Amino acid sequence: MQSHNHLAMQYKTDPPRLQAATDWPATREEGLQRLSDFVDRAGSHYAAERNYDFGPEQRTNVSVLSPYIRHRLISEAEVAAEVIAAHGLSASEKFIQEVCWRTYWKGWLESRPAIWDRYVQDVVHLKNADAQNDLMQQVRVACAGETGIACFDAWARELVETGYLHNHARMWFASIWIFTLKLPWQLGADFFMTHLLDGDPASNTLSWRWMCGLHTRGKTYLARSSNISEFTRGRFPQTERLAPFAEALTDDGQLENAQPVKPRKKLPSGDVVLLVTDEDLNPETLTFDDARVRSVVMLSGLEHGVTYAPRVTRFKSAARLDARARGARQFWCTFENLDCSDRHAAERLVQLANGLPFVCAEIPVGPTRAAFEPMLDVLNAQGLAVHFVRRDWDDAFWPHASNGFFQLKSKIPSVLQRLGISG
Ligand SMILES: Cc1cc2nc3c(=O)[nH]c(=O)nc-3n(C[C@H](O)[C@H](O)[C@H](O)COP(=O)(O)OP(=O)(O)OC[C@H]3O[C@@H](n4cnc5c(N)ncnc54)[C@H](O)[C@@H]3O)c2cc1C
Numbered sequence: 001m002q003s004h005n006h007l008a009m010q011y012k013t014d015p016p017r018l019q020a021a022t023d024w025p026a027t028r029e030e031g032l033q034r035l036s037d038f039v040d041r042a043g044s045h046y047a048a049e050r051n052y053d054f055g056p057e058q059r060t061n062v063s064v065l066s067p068y069i070r071h072r073l074i075s076e077a078e079v080a081a082e083v084i085a086a087h088g089l090s091a092s093e094k095f096i097q098e099v100c101w102r103t104y105w106k107g108w109l110e111s112r113p114a115i116w117d118r119y120v121q122d123v124v125h126l127k128n129a130d131a132q133n134d135l136m137q138q139v140r141v142a143c144a145g146e147t148g149i150a151c152f153d154a155w156a157r158e159l160v161e162t163g164y165l166h167n168h169a170r171m172w173f174a175s176i177w178i179f180t181l182k183l184p185w186q187l188g189a190d191f192f193m194t195h196l197l198d199g200d201p202a203s204n205t206l207s208w209r210w211m212c213g214l215h216t217r218g219k220t221y222l223a224r225s226s227n228i229s230e231f232t233r234g235r236f237p238q239t240e241r242l243a244p245f246a247e248a249l250t251d252d253g254q255l256e257n258a259q260p261v262k263p264r265k266k267l268p269s270g271d272v273v274l275l276v277t278d279e280d281l282n283p284e285t286l287t288f289d290d291a292r293v294r295s296v297v298m299l300s301g302l303e304h305g306v307t308y309a310p311r312v313t314r315f316k317s318a319a320r321l322d323a324r325a326r327g328a329r330q331f332w333c334t335f336e337n338l339d340c341s342d343r344h345a346a347e348r349l350v351q352l353a354n355g356l357p358f359v360c361a362e363i364p365v366g367p368t369r370a371a372f373e374p375m376l377d378v379l380n381a382q383g384l385a386v387h388f389v390r391r392d393w394d395d396a397f398w399p400h401a402s403n404g405f406f407q408l409k410s411k412i413p414s415v416l417q418r419l420g421i422s423g
Helices: 005-012 028-041 044-049 066-070 076-087 093-110 113-129 134-143 150-162 167-180 185-195 201-211 225-231 310-331 345-353 367-381 392-400 405-418
Strands: 270-276 291-300 334-339 358-361 386-389
Touching (some): 028 044, 076 093, 113 185, 113 367, 134 150, 167 185
Parallel strands (some): 270 358, 358 386
């Protein structure tokens, strides 16, 4: 596993920046810079301070790396390697476990794709069925930050204005949405997906389900005034009107039967066309076995079942441009951009293949895969195969993600060792 210590060293001489969650340049360099700024605080400082939400202007106690990791501008493996090199696994255990929560959610959803499909259907149904009535009016009030619950209203506005919320704020917000305002969790998850720069189908949908007792059956999360006051350092000293208890929702048991994740396959040898999606904007660190990349197609517009806010769309576009520039330095071949929302996109892709097979970093369950699948059918019908590249990190962890997080957590040391990431 290649270390990125040299990049970290380059920045080590500068004082750490006050990490604010209001400015998000969408480049790999920025992700590496943030990692470098944060790495010294990823050990005991993180374990002690991570639950505090000091407000958008002060995010020194968390890494604010999620938009970068979510789009794989930087990878989980790079982050883990850097942090473990600085602290060792034992002192950075808490941080590494948090990184692995993302992996766990992704692996868990991968084996239960029906959960995503059902969520998308529920959102459409709720919005259509209730377009004119009271429920959608209440949702609009909540999303505008006009409920009269000061902390909740502040987080609703912060999310829209910055594209980010602290983890604890996400928990309090979701709890108040579900148990105090009694709104459907799916519409809260949709509000998050629209505005979060790190909006992720697995982490988001499954965290919302976890909040209402649908993940660990019966286990819910209740936001309490004293907890909010303590962990916002008194920014919200007293919150009235909060639900006194959080009764678990019950639903959809049939959907949860896990399908084993398909094993990783070897890539074909010879010339291939590389497809790059927003799910993995780090094409230069993919491994291609004996395949040779002859051209690259940057895909945009793969968005089924979500509507992104302009800020999120801008982040994704800028990140794609950055990936293209890095890829161009690596591959020395022709690059094309393809907007997949164009109805002729699949035919255009057939032309761009020029008879060669495609390779593509694996597209996990979610809006990108759902939008790509119909194109895949067209390509397959033309005899064109798409070979998916799964990263070592996912391949090593996902087999441990089919049940509870604690199963995966117990495997972290051995899996990291197998990946060559150890302190
Ligand atoms: C209701 C709800 C919805 C959420 N939706 C998303 C989402 O759409 N996308 C998303 O990336 N995260 C989501 N999270 C998880 C978590 O809140 C964010 O990953 C975290 O706040 C990002 O900030 P950070 O990078 O400063 O995290 P840090 O605390 O610095 O953690 C480091 C990294 O670990 C990962 N991580 C940390 N906590 C979690 C977690 N609970 N679940 C999964 N990964 C985690 C992230 O990659 C993060 O960048 C959600 C949590 C809740 C409760």
